[in-house]
Amino acid sequence: MLIPYGKQWISDDDIAAVVEVLKSDWLTCGPKVDEFERSIADYCNAKYAVAFSSGTSALHGAYFVLGIKKGDEVVTTPMTFSATANGAVYCGGIPVFCDIKSDTLNIDPAKIEGKINFKTKAIAITDFAGQPCDFDAIKEIAEKHNLLVVEDGAHALGSEYKGKKVGSLADLTILSFHPVKTITSGEGGMVLTDNEQFARKLKTFRHHGIVKKPEIGPWYYEIEELGYNYRLTDIHCALGISQLKKLDKFVARRREIVKKYQEAFKDIPEIILIKEESFAKTAWHIYPVQFDLAKLKISRKEIFEKLAEKGIKCQVHYVPVHYMPFYQKTFGYKKGDFPIAEKYYDQAITLPLFPKLTDEEVEYVIETVKEIINVNKN
Numbered sequence: 258m259l260i261p262y263g264k265q266w267i268s269d270d271d272i273a274a275v276v277e278v279l280k281s282d283w284l285t286c287g288p289k290v291d292e293f294e295r296s297i298a299d300y301c302n303a304k305y306a307v308a309f310s311s312g313t314s315a316l317h318g319a320y321f322v323l324g325i326k327k328g329d330e331v332v333t334t335p336m337t338f339s340a341t342a343n344g345a346v347y348c349g350g351i352p353v354f355c356d357i358k359s360d361t362l363n364i365d366p367a368k369i370e371g372k373i374n375f376k377t378k379a380i381a382i383t384d385f386a387g388q389p390c391d392f393d394a395i396k397e398i399a400e401k402h403n404l405l406v407v408e409d410g411a412h413a414l415g416s417e418y419k420g421k422k423v424g425s426l427a428d429l430t431i432l433s434f435h436p437v438k439t440i441t442s443g444e445g446g447m448v449l450t451d452n453e454q455f456a457r458k459l460k461t462f463r464h465h466g467i468v469k470k471p472e473i474g475p476w477y478y479e480i481e482e483l484g485y486n487y488r489l490t491d492i493h494c495a496l497g498i499s500q501l502k503k504l505d506k507f508v509a510r511r512r513e514i515v516k517k518y519q520e521a522f523k524d525i526p527e528i529i530l531i532k533e534e535s536f537a538k539t540a541w542h543i544y545p546v547q548f549d550l551a552k553l554k555i556s557r558k559e560i561f562e563k564l565a566e567k568g569i570k571c572q573v574h575y576v577p578v579h580y581m582p583f584y585q586k587t588f589g590y591k592k593g594d595f596p597i598a599e600k601y602y603d604q605a606i607t608l609p610l611f612p613k614l615t616d617e618e619v620e621y622v623i624e625t626v627k628e629i630i631n632v633n634k635n
């Protein structure tokens with residue numbers, strides 16, 4: 258048996274949708290881009306959606322339209338993929354990390370205000386594992402200090418906060434369609450917003466900053482602000498549209514698998530489970546657990562390797578962003594700065610979770626984990 262931690266699910270209808278575009282006149286900048294944007298916006302209850310070449314370029318676009326400039330501070334979480342913070346750095350911004358809650362692993366709203374000063378421009382949250390942050394609490398802080406909220410929803414397409422879809426909450430929400438994410442377009446990303454001005458600027462930003470001026474000539478354009486080529490092709494968008502039709506089915510299966518895991522592990526004192534808040538309906542992009550190492554006589558690395566020997570190829574989400582040499586060199590962060598994120602990281606392993614995982618495979622993972630714990634208890 259060989260079970261990865263995550264995997265896409267591509268079917269014949271996805272393949273047919275891509276082939277259809279390949280035979281058409283538009284490989285990029287065509288109708289499938291608009292259709293994908295409209296479909297995602299409608300699904301998430303956002304007014305506008307702008308497709309990008311990746312979640313990372315979508316983050317760059319979000320920070321750009323928000324007006325992040327040299328020296329501006331963005332309060333964000335160290336427990337995320339580094340792209341959340343990198344996007345602010347691309348614009349000259351300074352990521353100011355704020356520790357997480359030990360039970361949900363999301364940024365701790367109670368600690369955000371202590372990080373805000375006159376240089377702060379935005380709060381950037383990540384819905385870790387797909388579970389929405391406590392958005393009302395964060396919104397209240399943002400409004401009090403006149404800040405905007407960027408939500409890195411790369412894990413959270415299909416998740417709900419108090420019955421509202423992720424993508425309809427923050428000033429700007431970004432999504433990723435990398436193959437390990439809930440649906441894929443190969444590579445790809447999206448920014449969601451209700452702000453028309455932001456949407457217009459995002460479209461310009463992803464296309465070199467080009468603004469057409471037909472009043473001067475049909476060919477004429479100007480670049481007032483520097484943009485990039487961050488476009489997503491119609492080929493990618495066709496795959497995304499086809500995958501989106503299956504999103505609810507994928508999410509239902511992910512929730513079913515997580516329920517099985519949580520049930521199976523809940524009475525094992527050596528395992529610390531992630532908590533799902535009552536306000537959250539989580540699409541579960543990943544399933545991270547912690548092994549309480551004080552109760553075990555093996556290390557996290559040994560557990561990880563034993564699982565791999567049994568064909569269970571896990572991951573760890575994430576090495577905290579403030580551990581990255583770039584962040585330490587550039588901003589002076591060091592180990593010890595965010596003890597809750599660090600303690601979680603030391604004990605964390607992400608177990609396999611993807612919709613195509615069978616009940617037998619889930620059972621095999623559960624039994625293997627239990628067996629490793631049983632022979633290595635303190």
Ligand SMILES: *Cc1c(COP(=O)(O)O)cnc(C)c1O
Nearest residue numbers: 311312313338340411433434435
């Ligand atoms: C995947 C991911 C990204 C980046 O998305 P790409 O499409 O790979 O560029 C950003 N943030 C988080 C939290 C992610 O998981």
